[in-house]
Amino acid sequence: MTHANVAATPGSSTAPRRRRSPLTFDKASFFAVFLGLPLIIYVIFVISPFAQAFYYSLTNWSGFSPDMKFIGLKNYQRLFSDEIFLKALGNNVFLAIVLPLTTIILALALATMATVGGSSVGEVRGLRGSALYRVVTFFPYVVPAVAIGIIWSMMYDPSSGLVNGILVDVLQVKSLDSFAWLGDPRTAMLATIFVILWSMTGFYMVLFIAAIQGVDKEIFEAARLDGAGRFRTAVSITVPLIRENVQTAYVYLGILALDAFVYMQVMNSAGGPEYATVVMSQRLFKAAFTDGQAGMASAMGVVLAVVTLLFASLVFLVNRLTGGESEGKKER
């Protein structure tokens, strides 16, 4: 750190002034506190646990006693023959496919309506009152997921919930009387996905509205003059132009889907009927903090991390292969 220099614009030579003071107290203390302090906290509480997890995953450590034996890849072997864990992995993969897809399609549709729902003659412009829609639909994004999970488990309550209240009492769908949305293996997962969709759509709608508004309006006008209809414009013009934003949304939503801990834990803490909604993070938490299998839980953490990284690279790869921006352009 003795070379510490004031970074002027790269390449500019402000060297003389910098060389003048080799290592004053001001500079030493500045670096120790400004970089050293945050870095130490970060390394102790974030980086070192990440690194240790890989080691623990190769041991049979319970976490309760200091006894720890190196057992190689045994934890991983056991994981991949554990039916519940495989079910959880499958559920996570299902979530990572369905949740981003539905959320993005809905958010894109709403964003398109809010931006180009206006007149087809003259300037392309947005829908009147779209600011209000944005404010309202964005709100669930800021609500704690625990609160959302509780509200919706009450909404889904078979007899006193509002969902069945509307369906049975108002719309007279008598076959759904006392139907347990979260208690039936056929509906538990989809009902849960809807809750996450409910909380996330507004955020991505705002993101997409901003992206669409960032597109040069003349492109839309040109498409219109060429006779492209609204739906055609949305699919062939808008989506390709904001594909980087769609990709970002896909990665974030996928990471959320691969975690999904809070929603699942609050709405079906034991994993749902016939483990319909169990996810890896729940198995990990149980192994670590209830069953005393710290080594096994670490192995689950590694699997979760690997799946997350694979997922993100897959999204980038698909985007590249289907003609997304090249790496060089992205790094602007």
Added chain:
Amino acid sequence: MSTTTPPAQAEATAERPQTLRGAPKTGADRVVAGTSHVVLVIWSIVIVVPVLWAILSSFKTSSEIFASPFALPEAWSLTNYQTAWDQAGIGRYFFNTIIVVGSALVLVMLLGSMAAYVLARFQFPGRRIIYYLFLAGNTFPIFLAIVPLFFVLKGMALLNTLPGLIITYVAFALPFTVFFLYAFFRSLPDEIAEAASVDGAGLWSTFFRIMLPMARPGLASITIFNFLGLWNQFLIPVAINTRQDNWVLSQGLAAFAGQMGYRTDFGALFASVVITILPVLIMYIIFQRQLQSSVTQGAVK
């Protein structure tokens, strides 16, 4: 935040007279605009109704809740809120949350901006490695770290203590904070820092007197996002902060809902939910514009 800005319209009018603002709408336009409004209104209702219903239910007694999801409460009393606050411990969890989130927020913004500032504006060996180290923290799921983290805190006698929770919050909010403030400090002009240095200001005072105030807009949006992230945090406290006296709102709320059975006071549960949402609702109403424009800037970048 209207989607059409008047200057742009004026320009369009001047350049292309045929695209006047008052151009007649075609019938199809009305249909599309109408349909768009209907769909957006429906989705807004889907968003608002569960929240309003929870607020409404927070004033009902358990038997009223069981009787009908639609009925209004017989009497609008705050009994449920009292029960939630005192007996269910929500009051205590509320103060714990304020202490933990408040301290963590101040610390992470201070430490995060210091680290981002050094990384963004100084050249020294190892700078890139440290930057990528912070980037890595944004990439891996917290679940990978949670088991070893538990034992790190245990080894330092910080497990199940508020300081332990605070420092963990700070550590896990750092990568996000550093990452975004790094970009912000990079964008600040060099001249002012140089002028300060010529005037004899030391590195410390240059940062606190000049750079930090200049970074205020960036700090504000990151603070809002960190507030939301920490206020809503659930996994970290349920893993490393299990002593009930030290619980934060999210875990107290989940525990309250988790013991749901026949004897649960559902009215009080709804009241606890509303108490948890209220601070973020207030934050949202105040900072809604700033929050949305941060998202917007991220999209256009």
